[in-house]
Amino acid sequence: MREIVVKPRREFDIPVEAETISPDVFASLTLKEIEGLEVWEGNRKQVLSDLFSVSGNDSPATVEETRIKLEGNFSRTKRIGEKMTAGEIEVEGSVGMHAGNGMNGGVICVNGDASDWLGREMRGGLITVKGSAGDYVGSGYRGEACGMRGGNIVIEGYAGDYLAEHMCGGTITVAGNVGDFAGSSNRGGTIEIGGDAYLPGAEMVSGSIVVKGKAQVLPSYQSEGVVGLEGMTLKKFSGDLVENGKGNLYAASVEQ
Amino acid sequence: MIIKGGIVYDPLNGIFGEEMDISIENGKVVEEAENKEEIDAKGLLVMPGGVDAHAHIAGAKVNTGRIMRPDDGRIGIEPKTDLLRPSSGYTVPNCYAMGYRYARLGYTTSFEAATPIIESRHTHEELEEIPIIDKGALTLFGNNWEVLECVRDGDVDKLAAFIAWGLRASRGYGVKVVNPGGGEAWGFGGNVKGLDDPVPDFDVTPREIIRSLMEANEILRLPHSVHLHTNNLGKPGNYETTLETLKAVEGIKASVDRQSLHITHMQFSSYGGSGWADFESKAPEIADYFNKHDQFTMDMGQLIFGSATTMTADAPLEYSNARLLHAKWSNHDIELEESSGVVPLVYGRKMPINAIQWAIGLELALLTESPWKILMTTDHPNGGPFVNYPEVITLLMSQPKRDEEISTLHALVTKRSTLGTIERELDWGEIAVMTRAAPAKVLGLKDKGHLGVGADGDVSVYDLHPDKIDPSKDYKKVKEALSLVKYNIKGGEMVVKDGEIVALPQGRTYWVDASVSEDLAQRVEADLVDKFTKYYSIQKSNYMVQDAYVTRPIVVKAGAI
Amino acid sequence: MKAIMISGRTLGQGATCEAKTSPEFFKATSFCSLSEEDYSSLDLKEGGNVRVATPFGEVVVSARTDDGLPSGMIFIPMGPWANVLVGPNTGGCGTPQFKGVEADVASTDMLVKDVRELFGDLVEEKRRETS
Amino acid sequence: MIVEDVLCPFCGCLCDDIKVEVEDNQIVSVKRACRLGGSKIRGHGRIEAPLVRKDGELVKATYEEAYDRAAQILLDAKRPLLYGWCSTVCETHKKGILLAEEVRGVIDSTATVCHGPSIIGIEEKGLAGSTLGQIKNRADLIVLWGANPAEAHPRHSQRYSTNSKGKYTEEGRKGRKVIVVDVRATRTSKNADKFLQIKPGTDYEIISALRMILKGKADLMPETVAGVSKGDLEEVAEMMKAARFGSLLFGLGLTHSRGRYKNIDNALSLVADLNTHTKFVVMAMRGHYNVTGFGQVCAWETGFPMAVDLSRGIPYFNPGETAACDILGRREADAMMVVAADPASNFPKEVVRGMADIPVIQIDPFENPTTFLSDVVIPSAVAGVEVEGTAYRMDGLSLRMKKVVDSPYPSDEVIIENILESVRRLRDDN
Numbered sequence A: 001m002r003e004i005v006v007k008p009r010r011e012f013d014i015p016v017e018a019e020t021i022s023p024d025v026f027a028s029l030t031l032k033e034i035e036g037l038e039v040w041e042g043n044r045k046q047v048l049s050d051l052f053s054v055s056g057n058d059s060p061a062t063v064e065e066t067r068i069k070l071e072g073n074f075s076r077t078k079r080i081g082e083k084m085t086a087g088e089i090e091v092e093g094s095v096g097m098h099a100g101n102g103m104n105g106g107v108i109c110v111n112g113d114a115s116d117w118l119g120r121e122m123r124g125g126l127i128t129v130k131g132s133a134g135d136y137v138g139s140g141y142r143g144e145a146c147g148m149r150g151g152n153i154v155i156e157g158y159a160g161d162y163l164a165e166h167m168c169g170g171t172i173t174v175a176g177n178v179g180d181f182a183g184s185s186n187r188g189g190t191i192e193i194g195g196d197a198y199l200p201g202a203e204m205v206s207g208s209i210v211v212k213g214k215a216q217v218l219p220s221y222q223s224e225g226v227v228g229l230e231g232m233t234l235k236k237f238s239g240d241l242v243e244n245g246k247g248n249l250y251a252a253s254v255e256q
Numbered sequence B: 001m002i003i004k005g006g007i008v009y010d011p012l013n014g015i016f017g018e019e020m021d022i023s024i025e026n027g028k029v030v031e032e033a034e035n036k037e038e039i040d041a042k043g044l045l046v047m048p049g050g051v052d053a054h055a056h057i058a059g060a061k062v063n064t065g066r067i068m069r070p071d072d073g074r075i076g077i078e079p080k081t082d083l084l085r086p087s088s089g090y091t092v093p094n095c096y097a098m099g100y101r102y103a104r105l106g107y108t109t110s111f112e113a114a115t116p117i118i119e120s121r122h123t124h125e126e127l128e129e130i131p132i133i134d135k136g137a138l139t140l141f142g143n144n145w146e147v148l149e150c151v152r153d154g155d156v157d158k159l160a161a162f163i164a165w166g167l168r169a170s171r172g173y174g175v176k177v178v179n180p181g182g183g184e185a186w187g188f189g190g191n192v193k194g195l196d197d198p199v200p201d202f203d204v205t206p207r208e209i210i211r212s213l214m215e216a217n218e219i220l221r222l223p224h225s226v227h228l229h230t231n232n233l234g235k236p237g238n239y240e241t242t243l244e245t246l247k248a249v250e251g252i253k254a255s256v257d258r259q260s261l262h263i264t265h266m267q268f269s270s271y272g273g274s275g276w277a278d279f280e281s282k283a284p285e286i287a288d289y290f291n292k293h294d295q296f297t298m299d300m301g302q303l304i305f306g307s308a309t310t311m312t313a314d315a316p317l318e319y320s321n322a323r324l325l326h327a328k329w330s331n332h333d334i335e336l337e338e339s340s341g342v343v344p345l346v347y348g349r350k351m352p353i354n355a356i357q358w359a360i361g362l363e364l365a366l367l368t369e370s371p372w373k374i375l376m377t378t379d380h381p382n383g384g385p386f387v388n389y390p391e392v393i394t395l396l397m398s399q400p401k402r403d404e405e406i407s408t409l410h411a412l413v414t415k416r417s418t419l420g421t422i423e424r425e426l427d428w429g430e431i432a433v434m435t436r437a438a439p440a441k442v443l444g445l446k447d448k449g450h451l452g453v454g455a456d457g458d459v460s461v462y463d464l465h466p467d468k469i470d471p472s473k474d475y476k477k478v479k480e481a482l483s484l485v486k487y488n489i490k491g492g493e494m495v496v497k498d499g500e501i502v503a504l505p506q507g508r509t510y511w512v513d514a515s516v517s518e519d520l521a522q523r524v525e526a527d528l529v530d531k532f533t534k535y536y537s538i539q540k541s542n543y544m545v546q547d548a549y550v551t552r553p554i555v556v557k558a559g560a561i
Numbered sequence C: 001m002k003a004i005m006i007s008g009r010t011l012g013q014g015a016t017c018e019a020k021t022s023p024e025f026f027k028a029t030s031f032c033s034l035s036e037e038d039y040s041s042l043d044l045k046e047g048g049n050v051r052v053a054t055p056f057g058e059v060v061v062s063a064r065t066d067d068g069l070p071s072g073m074i075f076i077p078m079g080p081w082a083n084v085l086v087g088p089n090t091g092g093c094g095t096p097q098f099k100g101v102e103a104d105v106a107s108t109d110m111l112v113k114d115v116r117e118l119f120g121d122l123v124e125e126k127r128r129e130t131s
Numbered sequence D: 001m002i003v004e005d006v007l008c009p010f011c012g013c014l015c016d017d018i019k020v021e022v023e024d025n026q027i028v029s030v031k032r033a034c035r036l037g038g039s040k041i042r043g044h045g046r047i048e049a050p051l052v053r054k055d056g057e058l059v060k061a062t063y064e065e066a067y068d069r070a071a072q073i074l075l076d077a078k079r080p081l082l083y084g085w086c087s088t089v090c091e092t093h094k095k096g097i098l099l100a101e102e103v104r105g106v107i108d109s110t111a112t113v114c115h116g117p118s119i120i121g122i123e124e125k126g127l128a129g130s131t132l133g134q135i136k137n138r139a140d141l142i143v144l145w146g147a148n149p150a151e152a153h154p155r156h157s158q159r160y161s162t163n164s165k166g167k168y169t170e171e172g173r174k175g176r177k178v179i180v181v182d183v184r185a186t187r188t189s190k191n192a193d194k195f196l197q198i199k200p201g202t203d204y205e206i207i208s209a210l211r212m213i214l215k216g217k218a219d220l221m222p223e224t225v226a227g228v229s230k231g232d233l234e235e236v237a238e239m240m241k242a243a244r245f246g247s248l249l250f251g252l253g254l255t256h257s258r259g260r261y262k263n264i265d266n267a268l269s270l271v272a273d274l275n276t277h278t279k280f281v282v283m284a285m286r287g288h289y290n291v292t293g294f295g296q297v298c299a300w301e302t303g304f305p306m307a308v309d310l311s312r313g314i315p316y317f318n319p320g321e322t323a324a325c326d327i328l329g330r331r332e333a334d335a336m337m338v339v340a341a342d343p344a345s346n347f348p349k350e351v352v353r354g355m356a357d358i359p360v361i362q363i364d365p366f367e368n369p370t371t372f373l374s375d376v377v378i379p380s381a382v383a384g385v386e387v388e389g390t391a392y393r394m395d396g397l398s399l400r401m402k403k404v405v406d407s408p409y410p411s412d413e414v415i416i417e418n419i420l421e422s423v424r425r426l427r428d429d430n
Helices: A031-035 B060-070 B094-107 B118-129 B145-150 B156-170 B182-188 B205-221 B237-250 B284-292 B313-324 B352-367 B386-397 B399-406 B428-443 B475-483 B518-534 C011-016 C023-028 C036-041 C119-130 D035-042 D063-076 D089-105 D116-125 D132-137 D203-214 D230-242 D259-274 D291-303 D324-329 D349-356 D412-430
Strands: A001-010 A038-041 A044-047 A051-055 A066-070 A089-091 A109-110 A126-129 A152-155 A170-172 A187-193 A206-216 A223-230 A231-241 A247-255 B001-008 B015-025 B027-031 B039-042 B044-047 B049-055 B107-115 B134-138 B174-179 B226-229 B262-264 B294-299 B305-310 B331-333 B339-348 B461-464 B487-490 B491-499 B511-515 B553-559 C002-008 C033-034 C048-052 C057-065 C071-077 C097-109 D003-007 D018-023 D028-032 D051-054 D057-060 D081-086 D106-109 D128-130 D143-144 D177-182 D194-197 D245-250 D280-286 D336-337 D362-363 D375-378 D387-390 D398-401
Touching: A031 A051, A038 B039, A044 D362, A152 B145, A170 B386, A206 A231, A223 D143, B001 B428, B001 B461, B015 B428, B044 B049, B044 B428, B049 B386, B049 B428, B049 D051, B060 B118, B060 B305, B060 B331, B060 B339, B060 D291, B094 B107, B094 B487, B094 B491, B107 B118, B107 B174, B107 B386, B107 B428, B107 B487, B118 B134, B118 B156, B118 B511, B118 D398, B134 B156, B134 B428, B145 B156, B145 B205, B145 B518, B156 B174, B156 B511, B156 B518, B174 B205, B182 B313, B182 B352, B182 D132, B205 B237, B237 B262, B237 B284, B237 D018, B284 B294, B284 B352, B294 B428, B294 D143, B305 B313, B313 B339, B339 B352, B352 B386, B386 B399, B386 B428, B386 B475, B428 B475, B487 D057, C011 C023, C011 D035, C023 C071, C033 C036, C033 C048, C036 C057, C057 D177, C119 D349, D018 D035, D028 D035, D051 D063, D057 D177, D063 D089, D063 D336, D063 D362, D063 D375, D063 D412, D081 D089, D081 D203, D081 D324, D081 D362, D089 D106, D089 D291, D089 D387, D089 D412, D106 D291, D128 D132, D128 D259, D132 D245, D177 D230, D194 D230, D203 D230, D203 D259, D245 D259, D259 D280, D324 D349, D362 D412
Parallel strands: A001 A066, A066 A089, A089 A109, A109 A126, A126 A152, A152 A170, A170 A187, A187 A206, A206 A247, B001 B039, B001 B044, B049 B107, B107 B134, B134 B174, B134 B511, B174 B226, B226 B262, B262 B294, B331 D128, B511 B553, C002 C071, C033 C057, D081 D106, D081 D336, D128 D280, D143 D177, D143 D245, D177 D194, D245 D280, D336 D362, D362 D375
Antiparallel strands: A001 A051, A038 A044, A223 A231, A231 A247, B001 B015, B015 B027, B044 B461, B305 B339, B331 B339, B461 B487, B487 B491, C002 C097, C033 C071, C048 C057, C048 C097, D003 D018, D018 D028, D051 D057, D051 D375, D387 D398
């Protein structure tokens, strides 16, 4: 495995957009070439080495054999791993918005927190977050009918609002609570929430949402009794009936 | 400026593929130019600048499309340059992209197809922001209360006077009629079902509205004919309504040298079948009728596979589209005047209905013998965005291209249309007619669509040697060359050079100032005062488009006196 | 007292909102309306003030009654006093949640800050930054 | 001299029938306007001269100094935020967007703190609307949801909605039903036939419940929804279905509460559903007189209606990331220009704090808390009173604002043109 380490040279106040930090882009380039890639700090176009130091293995490799390690504070660096198809990115700390945008394959592992729009329009691959994630995990772009279509996102902490909005496929697991409107307008996919959720599955057409904590359930969900799941007893609902939806919503405890 | 040695297609002047020079001075084609700056077009295809007679390029509907579709906005993004503003959008581009993309195709003129009078200020605000091209807007009259009342009272003279006022108020160019009567019925959620279905509360029928508006149009001797979007558009079996409409107005004569009626985006009005299940093409029947009648024209409304944003004053149609497809739905009813709707959708190759619709547009163009009777349009962005015109042209010029496309479509396309059996391939002369000469003639734009002395110096030069290329076989090359013009000269100024936009002149806006007698004008005035006092939500004095909104007008005079 | 704070437009706020340093604007926007029931429960003196606190800030405003409010809900006209209490979170859509903020309300002897005092800390910071 | 049919530069009603009496270039009386509009048109204390901050204090400067200082601030910034635009004309918006492109900034309007969520809702569903005159002439049912026009749009009811008269509504208020949905009783709810009082933040559930009833699925619903009885909801749904032409007018009660754009999204679906039963339209009760206009201009110029980030020379739109409060709240902007708005008053204070440590340019006729935090203050003429130009009413109808008196101050448009010129000149000098 070819490993490349990228470190910010300083703290960023202005967000940096660095969609070039991706195994697909790095794989065939030498370190020198990587240093010359385009990144943006606000409205200033920079080369990567203006903002980041690059070290590690200098010999080009396949995308699959490329591993990028991000050391230092990346919490204001956006679009890491955008559209990546293979390889690995490991983020030592936290990562900024839009990590894994449109990701097709490979692995992004975030040891800290992830910001908003993690795995937006994701199609394949795996994203793991040891900390928590912001709003719109696995969602779509505004106005689009489909968000995440495939792949897996695993969050060990909690997640913000609009988790998996417009989800059409793939799976998302959140160990803790999620914010408002998880899985709204979803048309497929599987969401598992370890904690609580507020109005999950609004306008869900199809798909599955499991809430292992407490869920505030919409009045447009029909109760289907109780089921056993992984040793838990969960209340089952189907909906969202305002959209003639056939989605499944399970919750350990329910408020309505 | 002299454009040297091109192979020129100028059908209005009877020139079909002759090597000749075009001289331009002070923005116009001249016999001989004093400025001898030469543009080398040796052996290249040269045509007048393209003219789009029907597209939705400006106004409330288009902007509604943009606002409800950020997903479309992010397609077609091009950054700002030292010269150009940023571009965005595919089906609903921003204003700048609109001008740049027309220019890159070799077009120099485009007409917005529908503006309600009361919202024309907005339409002109957008038209003013579209760079390079000349433009105009057709004004909606088919559901206006004053129109309906004049029709009910059989007062065609007063109707003509109102049209004259409405064109001035909207700085409009011609009379657009959309689903006559249906837009008014939609005010309470209804529609009209056919030519003789009365409009609620007004006691008039679509037949009467169309006939009266055509008569009034001819009283005013307007440069363009009535421009009609038929009743029942978009519905299976509607070809009967279309033919019935044409038959109903056969006797109305044009007052100037042009068609008596233009039916727009005919593809959407040429449907057979009793429902979507037995939906089929009736393009042959429509084309046959046109082949036998010389007083009518139409445009294709060709469908393009992929994303489209449908937008029309036919609000009930958009409502049914939205319900049928479970799509986003915007509706906009306009007090006393119109309704309208916007629905984004995707045309799929494997969707039988879409495949047949695609075939119908092409059948119409290929089965209608005279290219002067059918203009090339996609009813942008209803059938698809105008950037696909090169695709449409290659489909018309190449049977192998059509066969290749058909092989990727739902199989019903060959059973429910005749397209697969049509061998006709259009030549450059016919293409020049459908995209230049005929649209200009249909609109009544005397200085557009040709390269005779006195014509506007709008010339497109394509990187194609018409003598050396066979469009039937080399359709990929044709499409490539048509997609990015080599030179686009607009009003004598080079705006695109070797595919790059090099200048951004501000285009002009055509509108028609039609005169009527003082007496008639006053009768209309009295009606209007009453309507503004009782019904409009704004003051009459604030209604009319002010001069500030049309900064480079070309005022075409017309009128009864 | 725990309450839900909402902010919104009023005629007075609208009529004075382009004259924000005027005493009229101060009068029109630096108050808090409470239901009769809540007002009495706070033991307010005539023309008394309340201190309203949320997780995002606290502000002193004058108190009055509004019989349209249910118990447990308070209203402060939109403007700088209300906005001390609103959180910066835009909920992923760019718009802070100006209505429905959980607040703590108590009567107080403290005075209502005028608009300049209200921004005093930020103006001081600006001065520091630019000196 | 009396100027007739003047447009009112206050709220989204954009009333166009105001009579203004002018003597010696002074406005002496304003007729027909409401309290809000009258106050604005009559005018009051102005910022007298340009100000520039020196050694911590704002001191008088010339316009030229102010333009150059503003231009330098914008040129130095890596992420300038150009914000406001609601209380000025579209001609200013066009120049402002051009300036934002030139300095590669983020441009956003006050919509993002009022009806921004409505626009995001429209992106999800579209909007089934109409002009206000259509409602006046046809509506026999008006539903006001989280809106209080009696306070915020005082002439709305008389001119356009509950109490207006038109072709099919000759009886005005008597011939109409009015439903008010709100969390508290207001002067607006006192005019209602049916007042549905709900708990804050429960709008989404209530709307879903109404949609269930309209779909004939009431029996699958709980007996109470967010504290409202099913019977009450059924009554409201019946009134909606019984209308010949219904109109849902919604305000900040929906956009500012928990759920924000999802509330709007669901309300738009409710109206689409209602059209299977009868005719129904929906409209946002937009606040400032030309906040709608900025959305329109920004959409046709950039493709997007607000919150457009032009940092990379291309328009990028993503409220939640690129709206003013997002950027200031996260301390991402390094300069701000405010035109015809007062964010210091209208943003949460924690967001406003972000203006204290970055250079701020203000263009406005009036002193306000944004002035306190500004480093360059450029006084302008009052658009719609001292400057003519275009504005868009809440229903999207564009009208031309009149100039009633001359102003000693330059217009917003001219000020921005001058800053743009300075930007180009200073950049060329470097």
